[in-house]
Amino acid sequence: MADSPYPLAPYSHSLSPDTRHLLWSVAPGVVWIVIFLVLPSLYLISVAFMTNGPYGQPQMPLSLASFRQLAGFGFLGWSPGNLYTLLRSLWQTLVATGLVVLIAYPIAYHISTCRRQWRAIMLLAVVVPSWTNQVIRAFGWMNLLSPGTPISQVAQFFGFIGPNMGLYPSNFAVTLGLMYNFLPFMVLPLYAAFEKLDTGLVEAARDLYASPLRAFWHAVFPQTLPGLLAGTVLVSIPAFGMYVIPELLGGGRAMMLGNLVASQFSGGSNWPLGAAGALIMLLATLGGLYAMRKVGKRLGGGEEVVI
Amino acid sequence: MTVSPTASTAPEGAVREASSITLDGLRKRFDGDAIALDGVDLTIHAGEFFTLLGPSGCGKTTLLRILAGLEAPDDGTLTIGGRDVTTTPPHLRSVNTVFQSYALFPHLSVSENIAFGLRMKGVPVDERRARVDRIAEFIKLGALLERGVNQLSGGQRQRVALARALVCEPDVLLLDEPLSALDAGLRTQLQVELQRTQKRLGMTFVFVTHDQDEAMVMSDRIAVLDNGVIQQVGPPHEVYERPINAFVAKFMGHVNLFAIEAVDADRVTTGLGELVMDPPLEKSGHSGVLLIRQEVVELGHAVSEGYNGLEGVVKERHYRGSRIEYRLEINGVTLMATAANLGQRLYAVDDRVTVSIHPEDIVRLNA
Numbered sequence: 291m292a293d294s295p296y297p298l299a300p301y302s303h304s305l306s307p308d309t310r311h312l313l314w315s316v317a318p319g320v321v322w323i324v325i326f327l328v329l330p331s332l333y334l335i336s337v338a339f340m341t342n343g344p345y346g347q348p349q350m351p352l353s354l355a356s357f358r359q360l361a362g363f364g365f366l367g368w369s370p371g372n373l374y375t376l377l378r379s380l381w382q383t384l385v386a387t388g389l390v391v392l393i394a395y396p397i398a399y400h401i402s403t404c405r406r407q408w409r410a411i412m413l414l415a416v417v418v419p420s421w422t423n424q425v426i427r428a429f430g431w432m433n434l435l436s437p438g439t440p441i442s443q444v445a446q447f448f449g450f451i452g453p454n455m456g457l458y459p460s461n462f463a464v465t466l467g468l469m470y471n472f473l474p475f476m477v478l479p480l481y482a483a484f485e486k487l488d489t490g491l492v493e494a495a496r497d498l499y500a501s502p503l504r505a506f507w508h509a510v511f512p513q514t515l516p517g518l519l520a521g522t523v524l525v526s527i528p529a530f531g532m533y534v535i536p537e538l539l540g541g542g543r544a545m546m547l548g549n550l551v552a553s554q555f556s557g558g559s560n561w562p563l564g565a566a567g568a569l570i571m572l573l574a575t576l577g578g579l580y581a582m583r584k585v586g587k588r589l590g591g592g593e594e595v596v597i
Numbered sequence: 598m599t600v601s602p603t604a605s606t607a608p609e610g611a612v613r614e615a616s617s618i619t620l621d622g623l624r625k626r627f628d629g630d631a632i633a634l635d636g637v638d639l640t641i642h643a644g645e646f647f648t649l650l651g652p653s654g655c656g657k658t659t660l661l662r663i664l665a666g667l668e669a670p671d672d673g674t675l676t677i678g679g680r681d682v683t684t685t686p687p688h689l690r691s692v693n694t695v696f697q698s699y700a701l702f703p704h705l706s707v708s709e710n711i712a713f714g715l716r717m718k719g720v721p722v723d724e725r726r727a728r729v730d731r732i733a734e735f736i737k738l739g740a741l742l743e744r745g746v747n748q749l750s751g752g753q754r755q756r757v758a759l760a761r762a763l764v765c766e767p768d769v770l771l772l773d774e775p776l777s778a779l780d781a782g783l784r785t786q787l788q789v790e791l792q793r794t795q796k797r798l799g800m801t802f803v804f805v806t807h808d809q810d811e812a813m814v815m816s817d818r819i820a821v822l823d824n825g826v827i828q829q830v831g832p833p834h835e836v837y838e839r840p841i842n843a844f845v846a847k848f849m850g851h852v853n854l855f856a857i858e859a860v861d862a863d864r865v866t867t868g869l870g871e872l873v874m875d876p877p878l879e880k881s882g883h884s885g886v887l888l889i890r891q892e893v894v895e896l897g898h899a900v901s902e903g904y905n906g907l908e909g910v911v912k913e914r915h916y917r918g919s920r921i922e923y924r925l926e927i928n929g930v931t932l933m934a935t936a937a938n939l940g941q942r943l944y945a946v947d948d949r950v951t952v953s954i955h956p957e958d959i960v961r962l963n964a
Contacts, residue, residue: 494700
């Protein structure tokens with residue numbers, strides 16, 4: 291108090307009117323998040339550490355049984371099924387995100403170089419499919435990829451699949467479905483990055499002996515990195531927990547973590563196991579975000595990305 | 598690549614012969630826009646400080662970008678150092694550019710920026726470091742090498758951009774209005790530094806600017822462009838004192854231009870009155886304008902011997918320190934006059950003065 295310019299100020303410990311005003315304005319949001327996110331998450335975490343009751347309901351005592359079960363230890367000894375599901379989820383997410391990046395880069399670049407009035411139309415064309423329900427689009431792919439369709443026949447002709455087989459159901463169909471579903475979420479942030487791209491830097495790189503490919507790597511890539519990271523977050527997180535697409539296009543053979551969790555809460559009736567799966571999913575997602583942040587910082591320019 | 602005989606005495610960097618540039622019938626038109634370059638023929642000598650001067654939109658930047666390889670001409674050929682590089686992509690040309698916006702890489706440090714071109718060329722790390730250190734000393738950047746480019750002032754950025762281009766030891770250095778973003782004092786200082794650098798390295802510099810003072814201070818030769826066409830090429834004194842047409846004259850800052858109304862005997866009639874020229878104009882078919890530079894107009898009380906004499910009234914006086922500018926009215930026509938400030942008595946507004954103009958100082962131009 292001795293250092294205060296107002297040694298006798300009676301309310302020096304209380305908040306300024308500005309701060310108080312700010313607190314009131316964020317309060318509803320905080321309450322909302324606590325009730326609908328924090329509390330349910332805490333509940334879910336606690337369920338993961340409970341025991342499975344005879345009717346699938348979580349009950350005491352606390353145990354790590356669900357995690358042991360998730361790791362594959364069951365009544366009949368160890369089986370790798372769940373680990374396969376986890377690995378398949380990671381792999382599908384990785385492949386789908388990677389391919390989406392490869393497709394979205396040229397699309398976003400191309401749109402950014404079009405005339406202004408064309409850009410809105412082309413962006414609309416990218417976004418419009420996502421206005422249709424995911425389930426309906428998945429059914430569309432089922433029709434396109436099932437046995438006997440032209441696409442499947444072409445695949446048969448080249449020997450990718452056996453006779454009378456279809457491209458659906460398969461891991462391939464799931465990857466395709468994921469890519470199709472999440473492409474707009476990569477194109478939009480990349481387009482935003484391309485739109486404010488400083489082409490002067492690209493020209494400077496070209497002028498300083500960089501071939502087109504190296505100019506992309508040294509001048510375009512660092513500038514679009516924030517968009518790329520944002521897009522990767524928007525694509526990979528929902529893809530990792532995806533339920534509908536593997537359910538429909540995988541035909542039960544290409545289960546992902548999301549399907550495992552969902553089945554434990556519904557048919558399997560093992561809430562603690564489902565909660566443990568969800569918790570693992572959450573941790574994997576946070577780990578992925580953390581890694582991405584590290585990579586972004588290292589490559590420079592990634593700090594603008596949220597999280 | 599040959600080692601020049603002066604390499605041992607030249608400062609760091611000047612280890613190759615400078616290259617000449619030949620442009621032959623260069624044309625460029627942008628989609629839906631006016632013509633940017635309309636048949637440009639030009640030879641830039643090796644080791645020359647050459648300036649492309651013109652108003653915005655005259656095609657000077659397009660020409661520079663064609664030299665860099667960032668733009669392809671629709672027609673014509675470009676030769677640098679005797680090699681046809683018309684279709685050579687920028688990374689295969691020994692040409693580097695100092696960009697108007699500097700275009701420094703924001704995610705790289707100053708030293709990484711300077712080393713970029715060497716890195717792309719595949720110069721080994723040790724040599725890269727040595728060359729960056731040498732150029733940094735030469736351009737006086739030593740203390741800034743580890744900074745980020747966002748921590749630099751405008752003048753420092755300009756130096757980094759220059760160092761980044763010079764360290765590559767190109768055959769030709771292109772400079773696209775590199776001083777236009779700087780304040781006047783720094784600008785004057787860097788003009789001198791640039792010129793000195795160019796002379797020490799003996800490198801061919803092609804400089805683009807819209808500022809005729811800057812062009813005259815720095816250049817060995819100037820090309821004045823308008824509407825994608827080169828109007829005049831020559832050393833600064835020639836372009837300034839003997840502009841070829843009214844556009845060049847106005848662009849070089851001249852204001853005393855008078856249409857020729859008639860040519861009779863050895864007298865030319867203009868709005869100012871009758872003037873004698875030396876050499877005289879031929880009598881038949883003369884159109885065009887006369888240029889009387891402000892600084893050749895002499896003011897006094899009597900006509901000097903052998904001069905054209907005119908009577909005028911002072912309408913305005915502008916005091917500029919080293920010189921005084923007068924706006925005079927003669928026969929209802931405005932004539933600007935500049936007198937060096939030598940401590941003589943100044944004329945006041947409404948004073949009547951006698952104007953003397955030497956016949957040799959009157960230049961006829963195409964309109």
